[in-house]
Structures are given as C-alpha cells and as structure tokens.
Amino acid sequence: MAVARHGIHRTRWLKLQAFRYIVFALAAIYFLIPLGAMVEFSTRANDGSRTLVFWRQIFDYQEMIGLPIDTPTGIIASLELAVITSLAMLVLLVPTMVWVRLKLPRVNRIMEFISLLPLTIPAIVLVVGLFPMYIWLGTNVNDSILTLAFAYIVLVLPYAYRALDAGLGAIDVKTLSEAARSLGARWDQVMLMVIAPNISNAILNATLLSVALVLGEYTVANNLLYNNLQVELVHLGRTNAGVSIAVAVASLMFAFVLLVILAFVGSRPRRIHKEEPATMLASQSITSI
Amino acid sequence: MTTAGSPAVATNVGRPRLGGRRFSLDWVGTVPFFAYVGLFLVLPTAIIALGAFFDANNSFTLDNFAHLSRSYVVAATVTTTEVSAITALLGAMLGALLAYAIATGNPDGVLRRMLVSASGVLAQFGGVTLAFAFIASIGPAGFVYLFFQAHGFDFYAKNLWLFDTPGLVVVYLYFQIPLMVLVFLPALDGVKPQWREATQSLGGSTWHYWRYVAGPLLFPAFLGGVLLLFANAFSAYATANALINQGAPVLAQQISNGLSSEVGAVEPGFSKALAVEMVVIVTLVTVLYSLLQRRTARWL
Numbered sequence: 001m002a003v004a005r006h007g008i009h010r011t012r013w014l015k016l017q018a019f020r021y022i023v024f025a026l027a028a029i030y031f032l033i034p035l036g037a038m039v040e041f042s043t044r045a046n047d048g049s050r051t052l053v054f055w056r057q058i059f060d061y062q063e064m065i066g067l068p069i070d071t072p073t074g075i076i077a078s079l080e081l082a083v084i085t086s087l088a089m090l091v092l093l094v095p096t097m098v099w100v101r102l103k104l105p106r107v108n109r110i111m112e113f114i115s116l117l118p119l120t121i122p123a124i125v126l127v128v129g130l131f132p133m134y135i136w137l138g139t140n141v142n143d144s145i146l147t148l149a150f151a152y153i154v155l156v157l158p159y160a161y162r163a164l165d166a167g168l169g170a171i172d173v174k175t176l177s178e179a180a181r182s183l184g185a186r187w188d189q190v191m192l193m194v195i196a197p198n199i200s201n202a203i204l205n206a207t208l209l210s211v212a213l214v215l216g217e218y219t220v221a222n223n224l225l226y227n228n229l230q231v232e233l234v235h236l237g238r239t240n241a242g243v244s245i246a247v248a249v250a251s252l253m254f255a256f257v258l259l260v261i262l263a264f265v266g267s268r269p270r271r272i273h274k275e276e277p278a279t280m281l282a283s284q285s286i287t288s289i
Numbered sequence: 290m291t292t293a294g295s296p297a298v299a300t301n302v303g304r305p306r307l308g309g310r311r312f313s314l315d316w317v318g319t320v321p322f323f324a325y326v327g328l329f330l331v332l333p334t335a336i337i338a339l340g341a342f343f344d345a346n347n348s349f350t351l352d353n354f355a356h357l358s359r360s361y362v363v364a365a366t367v368t369t370t371e372v373s374a375i376t377a378l379l380g381a382m383l384g385a386l387l388a389y390a391i392a393t394g395n396p397d398g399v400l401r402r403m404l405v406s407a408s409g410v411l412a413q414f415g416g417v418t419l420a421f422a423f424i425a426s427i428g429p430a431g432f433v434y435l436f437f438q439a440h441g442f443d444f445y446a447k448n449l450w451l452f453d454t455p456g457l458v459v460v461y462l463y464f465q466i467p468l469m470v471l472v473f474l475p476a477l478d479g480v481k482p483q484w485r486e487a488t489q490s491l492g493g494s495t496w497h498y499w500r501y502v503a504g505p506l507l508f509p510a511f512l513g514g515v516l517l518l519f520a521n522a523f524s525a526y527a528t529a530n531a532l533i534n535q536g537a538p539v540l541a542q543q544i545s546n547g548l549s550s551e552v553g554a555v556e557p558g559f560s561k562a563l564a565v566e567m568v569v570i571v572t573l574v575t576v577l578y579s580l581l582q583r584r585t586a587r588w589l
Binding site: 012016019020023024027030031033034035036037038040041042044092093095096099100103104107111114115117118120121122123124125126127128129130131132133150151153154157212216218219222223225230233234237238241244245248251252256259 | 404
C-alpha cells in the first residue's frame with residue numbers, strides 16, 4: 001500500500017517536473033530570442049557577415065534622422081532628464097514624506113492616494129491634459145526639452161513613493177528626528193544627515209526606478225513634440241534599422257545594469273526579497289508601455 | 290484663529306492642545322508637494338475633464354462626445370478592445386501556467402528568485418525597444434523569419450502581419466505574461482497543500498481537486514489578472530506606435546492624432562473626449578479588478 005502510494009506520488013512528481021521544465025523552456029524561447037535577436041541584428045552587415053559598424057555610430061546618428069551634425073542627440077537629453085527628474089523627485093518627496101509622518105499622520109493617506117494616482121491614469125491620457133500647458137509653457141517660459149522633467153516627476157511619482165515609503169516604514173522616523181532635534185540639529189540637518197543615510201537603499205531604489213523610467217519614456221515626449229532618446233529611436237528605425245537597434249540594445253543594457261544594482265541593493269535588507277520587487281512592480285506598467 | 294479655546298472646551302483638558310495643533314502651521318511643509326501635484330497632475334486631469342465639454346470658441350458643447358461615434362474612432366475602440374481582450378486572456382492563461390510552474394518549485398530557490406525578478410523587469414519592458422526586439426527577431430529581416438523562410442515556411446507569405454494588429458498581440462504578450470506571473474503568483478502561493486491532501490483523503494481525483502477546490506479559489510484571482518492585463522494593454526501607446534506607423538488602429542494612437550493633427554486645432558475638445566473614453570473604460574476595468582482582488586484576499 002505504502003509502496004503503491006509512493007509510486008503514485010512519484011509519477012505525479014515526474015509529470016509535474018516535466019510540465020515545469022517544458023514551460024520554462026518555452027518561456028525561455030519566447031522571452032530570450034527577441035533580446036538575442038537585437039544583438040544579432042545590430043551586428044549583421046547587409047551581406048550577412050558580422051560587423052560593429054552600427055555600434056560605432058551610436059553617438060552620431062544625427063545626420064541619419066535629418067538633424068544637423070552638431071545638435072546634441074536625444075541620448076544626452078534623456079540622460080539629463082533622468083538626472084533632473086530623479087533629483088527633483090527626491091527633493092519633492094523625501095522631506096514631505098518625513099514631515100507628514102512626523103507632524104501630519106492624517107495626511108499620509110491622502111499623500112499616498114495622490115502619489116499612486118498616476119498609475120491609474122494612462123500616460124497618453126495625461127499627455128492630453130499636459131498638451132495645452134506645455135504650449136503655454138513653451139511660448140511664455142521655456143521650450144527646452146528639459147521642461148519634460150515636470151511631467152516625468154508625475155510619471156515616476158508612484159514608483160518613487162512606494163520605494164521611499166518602504167524605506168521610511170523600516171526606520172523609526174519620529175525617534176530619530178526627535179533625537180537629532182533635541183541634540184540641536186536643524187531640520188535640514190535632520191533630513192540630510194539623519195534621515196537620508198538611514199533610507200539610502202530606498203533612495204537608491206527610487207532613483208534607479210526613476211532613471212529607468214525616464215530613459216524608456218516615449219509617450220509623453222513624442223506627443224509633446226520633443227525628441228528624447230526613444231523618439232529619435234523611432235525616427236532612426238525608419239532610416240537605419242541597424243543603428244537604431246544598436247542604440248536600443250545599448251540603452252537596454254544600461255537600464256539592465258541599473259536594475260541589477262536595484263535587485264542587489266533591494267535584497268540586502270532583512271525584508272523578504274521575494275515580496276519586495278514583485279509588489280513594487282506588480283502594478284500597471286502604463287508609463288513605459 | 291484660536292476660537293477652539295472657548296469656555297466649552299475647559300471641560301476637557303486635552304482639547305485646547307488639540308485645537309492648538311489643528312491651527313498650527315505644520316501643513317505649510319506639505320505645500321510644495323501638493324502645489325506640484327496640483328499643477329502637474331490635477332490640473333491636466335481637470336483640463337481633460339472640462340475641456341471635453343468645450344469647443345474651439347470656448348462655448349459649452351457635447352459634440353466632442355458625439356464625435357466619438359465617428360467610424361474611425363469606433364473602429365479603433367473595437368480593435369483596441371479586441372487586442373486587449375485577446376492579449377489579456379492569452380497572457381493570463383500562459384502567465385498562470387508559468388506562475389504555476391514557478392510556484393511548484395522550491396519557494397526559496399535561485400530559479401524562483403531569478404524568474405520573479407525577470408518577470409518584474411519584463412512586465413515593465415515595453416515601448417520602442419520591445420517593438421524593435423520583435424522586428425529584429427521575427428521581422429522581415431529578422432533571423433527567425435529568415436531561418437523559417439529558408440526552410441520553406443514563409444509566415445509572411447500572405448501579409449506582413451507583424452506590423453498590423455496580429456503583431457500587437459504577439460508583442461503585447463511579452464509584457465502581459467510576466468505581469469500575470471507577478472499578480473497570480475501570490476494567489477498560487479496561498480493555495481495550501483493540505484487542501485489537496487484533504488481532497489485526496491476524501492477520495493477526490495486531481496480533476497476533482499482542480500474543479501471543486503483550487504479552481505474556484507483561484508478563479509477570482511485569475512479573472513482579476515485578466516482585467517488588469519486588459520487595462521494594461523488598453524492604455525498602451527508606445528509599443529503600438531513604434532510597431533505600426535500606418536493607420537493608427539489603436540485608440541491611444543487616435544488620441545495622439547487628435548492632439549497633434551489639424552483636428553487638434555479645429556476641435557481641441559475631441560482628443561479630450563477620446564481621453565475621457567479611455568479613462569472611463571480603464572477605470573471601470575481597474576475597479577472591477579480591485580473588487581476581485583479583495584475577494585481573492587478572503588481565501589488566499
């Protein structure tokens with residue numbers, strides 16, 4: 001009897017393992033081939049031989065999309081936007097979140113609701129409302145591509161908020177800042193020298209997510225008629241597919257390195273790793289899609 | 290300001306302090322944040338919500354919504370709904386299978402950690418780069434296509450479906466499946482092995498277990514996943530626009546066209562009405578999703 005039951009278990013176990021590895025193999029084919037194909041495509045010359053010529057043109061593709069050779073490419077603009085957006089996001093969010101936790105706990109709910117709101121508003125919809133604002137901004141203030149940062153801060157808000165919220169939830173903000181204040185620290189010192197070092201992981205998480213999002217952003221830039229990296233990639237794809245895919249792979253690798261850093265940093269604290277990245281990303285990914 | 294300090298309060302010692310706090314200036318610290326989101330999140334939303342009801346001369350009108358019945362808007366809505374529904378259903382089924390394959394493995398294993406992290410990244414992986422990845426692989430110059438063509442199977446023999454709506458389905462699945470893995474895995478983790486043992490000890494087969502125990506318990510989570518995936522695909526723009534540059538078959542592309550073409554100048558409210566249409570549909574689906582999530586949470 002016991003042997004028979006063991007046998008049933010064993011066959012079911014074998015079936016299950018067979019099922020699992022078939023599924024994994026099929027998933028690997030579907031998910032890895034397109035990625036590998038980009039590398040293959042961007043290193044293939046017209047006659048089918050291997051070449052790195054497309055990769056060498058990554059930083060000077062302006063001519064190919066009809067821009068004067070000395071104009072900075074969208075790569076530069078996107079990198080600048082990533083830096084500005086991340087910094088502005090931190091300056092806007094961290095002090096406010098700390099302040100709300102210390103002095104206005106009731107506002108916490110409202111702030112969370114508002115911060116997560118952009119997840120439910122598709123980027124293409126937000127752009128419709130931003131369009132007249134950017135026309136006004138462009139004629140009356142400044143029409144630099146860097147003004148996109150205003151919109152990008154809104155796009156990164158939910159991701160940054162959740163990352164920072166997790167960090168602040170893990171430390172005792174009240175005790176730390178009261179201790180610092182009673183020792184004579186000013187509020188800016190509390191923020192920069194007490195709170196910030198204690199949530200450095202969360203700050204890094206929020207920053208990396210923001211950078212990854214800004215570098216991949218297409219919808220807002222394209223519809224507000226600015227040429228960031230992704231918009232130029234689409235133009236480039238229509239004139240020189242090889243270079244466009246080389247640039248795409250390069251930007252993907254850059255984002256991937258950022259995400260690997262994120263995964264490493266994210267798994268270090270005591271929090272259970274399998275919860276953290278999943279819950280953080282298990283949301284509508286409207287902004288980048 | 291300090292009217293709270295009226296005699297009536299004297300009965301309670303704690304009240305004056307409370308009242309004092311209520312009128313303190315602590316809220317000033319939140320002004321920058323709320324001013325910012327007011328300006329760049331609430332204001333654009335208000336511009337859409339109000340602007341949809343006005344024409345180019347700033348007089349009230351419902352024409353913008355009447356224009357939603359234009360044939361190309363209806364066609365785009367139908368196409369978007371179809372693509373979203375197909376990718377949501379397929380993505381949910383395939384994602385559930387993948388999630389099950391992950392959930393039945395070692396919960397602390399390296400494989401699971403890797404696959405969950407990969408799902409997190411891939412669920413976010415969309416837009417231009419994703420479209421390029423498929424063009425580079427199964428596009429007319431991609432090595433997969435060239436390989437099949439060389440071996441006598443030309444899957445573009447009839448038409449170049451990659452740059453049409455069938456292409457959207459194939460490409461969208463790339464982020465839909467991982468998203469389903471992320472939302473469905475917690476539900477699968479909530480399934481207790483004891484339930485299966487209980488079914489067995491009561492004489493139930495594997496079929497009974499799935500039909501009467503695990504199936505009904507997981508169904509709300511599955512349906513919730515379908516809805517989330519639907520909303521996700523419905524509002525996608527970048528991927529579609531990078532892949533398809535003719536005809537704007539997707540609603541998001543129609544919004545974009547309504548914004549930047551001449552139509553935008555003549556009928557500024559039209560793109561806003563389109564945006565309202567999209568928000569209404571996405572919000573409905575998302576609300577249903579969160580209701581189902583709550584129902585799932587009761588058991589799993």
